Amino acid sequence: MTSRFTExxxxxxxxxxxAAFWCAVLDFKVIDRSEGKVEIGSWEPTVEDVRARQMPPTLQFIQVPEGRSAKNRLHLDVSPIDAGTEDEVNRLLGLGASRADVGQGADRSWVVMTDPEGNEFCVLRTLAP
Structure with a gap:
């Protein structure tokens, strides 16, 4: 028996x-929505696809009443694929992200940011040719 990481x-x-912010960051699309929930992904999962092979997980955004109370213990890392890291950071700032200081120090190869609700994520080195 095994499980798959699906969402x-x-x-x-x-x-x-x-969801709109992360769709713009990752070039994902909305694949499902209901009251208080939006799911986005790079593909539309089917049971057959998921059972056949490991596929990229989707992201689900679920509405909750409480706010975040501490530093995230889990965060996303993103790598620019067609621009330099600073160019991508500037694009993300324009989409509503903010730079963040979580004690990472000044000379790092990544940039810590937060999404519009304050969730941390990192922009890593560029993968652009």
Whole structure:
């Protein structure tokens, strides 16, 4: 018996806003929505696909009433594929992200940021040719 990693769920206040932000960051699309929930991904999962092979997980944004109370213990890392790291950081700032200081120090190869609801994520080195 085995399981597959199929979704990563993010608790938030505004699932539509956060889904729109992450769709713009990752070039994902909305694949499902219901009241208080939006799911995005790079593909539309089917049971057959998931059972056949490991596929990239989707992201689900679920509305919750409480706010975040501490530093995230889990975060996303993203790598630019067609621009330099600083160019990508500037693009993400324009989408509503913010730079963050979580004690990482000044001379790092990554940039810590937060999404519009304050969830940390990192922009890693560029993978652009």
């Amino acid at each position: 990563l769920t993010v608790d938030c206040h505004d699932p539509e806003r956060l």
